[in-house]
Amino acid sequence: MEYIIILIGAVFVNNIVLSQFLGICPFLGVSNKVSTSVGMSGAVLFVMTIATMATYMLHEFILVPAGLEYLRTITFILVIAALVQMVEIILKKVSPPLYQALGVFLPLITTNCAVLGVAILALGMENASLLKAVFFAVANSIGFGLALILFASIREHLELADLPKGMKGVPINLLVAGLLSLAFLGFTGLV
Amino acid sequence: MAEALNQKDNFLKGIIKENPVFVMLLGMCPTLGVTSSAFNGLGMGVATLFVLLMSNIVVSLIKSQVPSKVRIPAFIIIIASFVTIVEMVLEAFIPFLYEQLGIFIPLIVVNCLILGRAEAFASKNNVMSSILDALGMGLGFVIALTALGAAREILGSGSIFDIKFVAENANTFILFILPPGAFIALAYLTVFFNKISTKEAK
Numbered sequence: 001m002e003y004i005i006i007l008i009g010a011v012f013v014n015n016i017v018l019s020q021f022l023g024i025c026p027f028l029g030v031s032n033k034v035s036t037s038v039g040m041s042g043a044v045l046f047v048m049t050i051a052t053m054a055t056y057m058l059h060e061f062i063l064v065p066a067g068l069e070y071l072r073t074i075t076f077i078l079v080i081a082a083l084v085q086m087v088e089i090i091l092k093k094v095s096p097p098l099y100q101a102l103g104v105f106l107p108l109i110t111t112n113c114a115v116l117g118v119a120i121l122a123l124g125m126e127n128a129s130l131l132k133a134v135f136f137a138v139a140n141s142i143g144f145g146l147a148l149i150l151f152a153s154i155r156e157h158l159e160l161a162d163l164p165k166g167m168k169g170v171p172i173n174l175l176v177a178g179l180l181s182l183a184f185l186g187f188t189g190l191v
Numbered sequence: 192m193a194e195a196l197n198q199k200d201n202f203l204k205g206i207i208k209e210n211p212v213f214v215m216l217l218g219m220c221p222t223l224g225v226t227s228s229a230f231n232g233l234g235m236g237v238a239t240l241f242v243l244l245m246s247n248i249v250v251s252l253i254k255s256q257v258p259s260k261v262r263i264p265a266f267i268i269i270i271a272s273f274v275t276i277v278e279m280v281l282e283a284f285i286p287f288l289y290e291q292l293g294i295f296i297p298l299i300v301v302n303c304l305i306l307g308r309a310e311a312f313a314s315k316n317n318v319m320s321s322i323l324d325a326l327g328m329g330l331g332f333v334i335a336l337t338a339l340g341a342a343r344e345i346l347g348s349g350s351i352f353d354i355k356f357v358a359e360n361a362n363t364f365i366l367f368i369l370p371p372g373a374f375i376a377l378a379y380l381t382v383f384f385n386k387i388s389t390k391e392a393k
Contacts, residue, residue, distance in 0.1 A: 019370040028219065073297040074271040081264060113194035113301040114222045117294055166385060170216065171378045178374030185371060190234060
């Protein structure tokens with residue numbers, strides 16, 4: 001039951017992009033086609049899950065026992081950057097088709113604040129455990145994927161819309177994101 | 192290229208022509224996430240300005256010592272160190288702001304504005320121009336965040352910098368302090384900013 005609440009909470013109620021504003025850069029940057037946004041969501045799911053697992057263990061087993069919690073930011077970002085590199089190398093070797101699909105998005109993920117954000121947020125959960133933290137990461141990356149794919153499919157239609165000159169490009173995208181976020185606001189109070 | 196750049200232009204470009212938020216679209220997460228009031232926007236802007244300034248100074252000082260292959264990880268460590276300093280200082284001296292900004296303080300590390308300036312400017316220019324570049328870009332960021340925060344606070348809570356100017360129980364556009372309001376307010380501010388900057392260019 002607890003896990004269902006985490007899932008619904010992360011995907012709908014506190015959507016990571018639309019209500020917590022993490023990962024806005026890829027949200028605005030790679031959402032012009034549905035196919036690329038699916039690739040990006042896949043890459044985020046992969047990296048976010050592994051990164052949260054690694055940073056959670058690092059925090060529980062090394063930083064806390066040694067009293068070094070203040071090094072959280074530095075160590076987490078290094079672990080994430082190294083992990084992204086490692087995932088890239090391993091994928092290239094082990095699964096070329098998957099690398100073909102996700103490869104171009106991997107370097108972008110180091111600076112995706114959603115990954116670091118979820119890694120930090122996972123530490124603050126109520127009676128947290130490793131399994132819960134990993135599940136939290138999976139749920140959040142599903143939320144990220146949902147928002148990104150929805151947004152990309154709206155943007156594909158916008159290409160054909162006749163817009164005032166000043167609204168073209170960034171402003172209309174932000175406005176659409178605002179309306180999408182308004183729709184997600186309707187889920188408030190669900191959990 | 193940079194030597195030819197007039198130092199004044201170097202400073203001013205960050206404020207209007209290459210404004211990090213309205214023109215370059217860098218650092219959007221904190222821009223949208225913490226600007227529910229003018230004070231929070233200003234606090235976040237100043238924290239980012241400090242990290243940007245310090246990291247630009249250090250990066251431009253050590254640029255010739257760092258092998259180009261490991262420069263990005265090196266820059267990230269420098270930035271993360273200053274972010275940790277900001278985090279500790281805020282927690283100790285301005286706990287109220289620390290609570291308000293929350294998760295977005297450690298996330299200054301992944302603000303693409305800072306790594307972007309380190310890579311694109313400070314790693315190629317001397318200390319003096321890097322300082323001016325950081326001050327200009329940082330001020331552009333502060334102005335953008337404060338403007339967005341002020342716009343949302345005026346519409347959403349009927350106050351500015353916590354000074355209320357409407358009656359206590361008056362109806363305000365609560366939407367603007369909620370998440371959708373961030374996107375909508377930024378959309379219109381961008382239109383407005385583009386209008387001003389194209390006029391100035393003419």
